[in-house]
Amino acid sequence: MAYIAVTPVVEPNFRAEAILAGTSLLARFTGTADFTVETHVDKFVRQVHAEACRLEATAVDVDISALEFVNSSCLRAFVIWITTVQDMGRRRYTITFLFKPAAGWQQRALDSLEMIGEDVVTTRSAESSRGS
Amino acid sequence: MSPPASSSKNPRFELTFAPTVILVSVVRNFIHDFYQRVIGKEATERIAMATHELLENALRYSAEDGATLKVEVEQHPTVDHVTIRIRNRPSESHVGPLKEALAKMNENPDPDLHYLMVMRESWRRKDTSGLGLARLRAEGGMRLSLELDGEYVCIVAQCDLEKQGVS
Numbered sequence: 001m002a003y004i005a006v007t008p009v010v011e012p013n014f015r016a017e018a019i020l021a022g023t024s025l026l027a028r029f030t031g032t033a034d035f036t037v038e039t040h041v042d043k044f045v046r047q048v049h050a051e052a053c054r055l056e057a058t059a060v061d062v063d064i065s066a067l068e069f070v071n072s073s074c075l076r077a078f079v080i081w082i083t084t085v086q087d088m089g090r091r092r093y094t095i096t097f098l099f100k101p102a103a104g105w106q107q108r109a110l111d112s113l114e115m116i117g118e119d120v121v122t123t124r125s126a127e128s129s130r131g132s
Numbered sequence: 133m134s135p136p137a138s139s140s141k142n143p144r145f146e147l148t149f150a151p152t153v154i155l156v157s158v159v160r161n162f163i164h165d166f167y168q169r170v171i172g173k174e175a176t177e178r179i180a181m182a183t184h185e186l187l188e189n190a191l192r193y194s195a196e197d198g199a200t201l202k203v204e205v206e207q208h209p210t211v212d213h214v215t216i217r218i219r220n221r222p223s224e225s226h227v228g229p230l231k232e233a234l235a236k237m238n239e240n241p242d243p244d245l246h247y248l249m250v251m252r253e254s255w256r257r258k259d260t261s262g263l264g265l266a267r268l269r270a271e272g273g274m275r276l277s278l279e280l281d282g283e284y285v286c287i288v289a290q291c292d293l294e295k296q297g298v299s
Contacts, residue, residue, distance in 0.1 A: 013157070035188050036153045069160065069181070071188060072263040079251045105177040108271045116248055 004055070006047040009040045016044045018051070024059040025052055030066040033074040041074045045081045057093050065100040065126035070109060082117035098126035143170040144204035150197035151187050160184040163203060171205055175212050175293045178272045179203060182289050185264035186218040189287070193226040212293045216274075219286040227285065233262035234278050243269040 004025070006018040014031035027048050033041055052060050062078075064070070085092050097113065099106040110123045145166055149155065164180040183203065190199040199220035206213040222230065233250075240246035247270035250262050268274040268289050279286040 032157055034153070034157060034184070035191065069157070069184060072185060072267040075267070076251050076254060076263060079248075080255050083252070103177075104174050105181055105271075108177075112244065112247060112267075112270060115244055116251075 004051045006044065006051055009037065009044050011037050011040065013037075014040070016041065018044075018048050020055070021061075023055075023057060024061060025055070025057050026061045026063065028063040028066070032068050033070040035071060035073070038071070038073045038077075042077045045077045049081055049084060052093055053088075053091070056091075059094045059096065061096045061098060063098040063126055064106060064110075065098055065103075067106070069105075075109060075112070078113055079116055082113060082120055085120050086117060092120060095121050097121065097123045099123060101125050101127060142204050142206050143167065144202070146200065146202045148198065148200040151191045151194075151199050153191065156184060156187040156191060159187060159201070167203075167205065171207070171212055172293070172295055175205070175214065178274075178291065178293065179205075179214055179216065182216050182268050182272045182274060185268055186216065186287060186289065189264050190218055190220045190222075193222045193230075194220045195223040195283075196221050210295055212295060214274075214289075214291050214293060216289040217286050219281075219284055221283045222285055229262070230285065230287075231278060233265055234276055236262075237266065237269060237276060243273075246270070 004018060004020050006027075008018075009016040011031075014029075014033055014037045016027065016029050018025055018027040025048060027044075048060060051057075082095060085095060095117065097110050099110055107123075114121050114123060143166075145163065147159065160180050160183055163183045164176055167176040167179055183201065187199065187201065199218060202217040204215045237246060240249070243266075247266040250266040254263050265276055265287070269276060272289070272291060273293070274289040274291045277288045279288060
């Protein structure tokens with residue numbers, strides 16, 4: 001397995017990890033992304049972006065389907081990431097957020113991110129991804 | 133002495149406690165479990181989200197270890213009226229920015245664009261104040277107002293949620 005320089009986050013109620021899948025990166029979040037892990041989320045997202053650039057990834061999948069909640073400060077980390085990718089011009093990659101269809105709050109949160117990053121962000125059901 | 137009988141049958145919840153980072157999520161989950169038994173799924177999720185953001189806000193900027201949370205849902209045939217109140221004594225330095233954040237919010241008719249603006253500004257300022265409130269408006273569809281009572285402030289978040297499956 002190819003090495004990627006993204007340090008997993010392991011906290012009592014939150015985890016984040018990233019793996020390489022072909023030419024894409026997959027970042028997966030679990031638990032509750034709240035006040036207690038804001039700095040971890042910020043650092044993790046920066047590392048994912050740095051690796052995506054280093055590996056010249058064409059796409060990054062972000063699986064939030066196992067998150068129970070994301071607070072606005074953690075969402076801000078995603079917003080900053082999206083705007084950074086938008087500023088990359090031709091070198092930009094796509095960011096696809098995978099969500100759980102039954103969790104309406106995830107879709108509402110992602111609607112905001114899609115609005116911000118309409119040229120970079122897409123969303124997809126995590127369940128359809130697993131079936132493919 | 134027995135407590136006064138309430139004339140309201142609205143499902144409501146009131147809690148005074150010292151919020152800590154762990155308890156904020158505990159209360160959010162409790163609110164979610166409480167309301168999912170009486171109102172629709174979407175309304176429940178919005179209330180839970182708003183509760184969490186307001187409690188984190190109180191946690192970050194409170195001058196004392198105490199906050200009072202009140203949630204009430206007025207149920208009508210086709211719509212639920214939700215009111216969430218969080219009362220606490222904020223640090224002095226936070227009252228001005230709070231008033232300013234709400235004033236800016238009310239000046240911006242588009243909740244989504246305002247949310248985006250707040251996100252970007254907070255990154256430049258390295259400061260997360262105002263983010264949660266902007267999210268309540270954009271994702272929660274909530275109207276926000278501020279009530280001042282001496283050293284105490286009460287943030288009021290309200291919204292009307294149409295019941296799903298009701299024509």
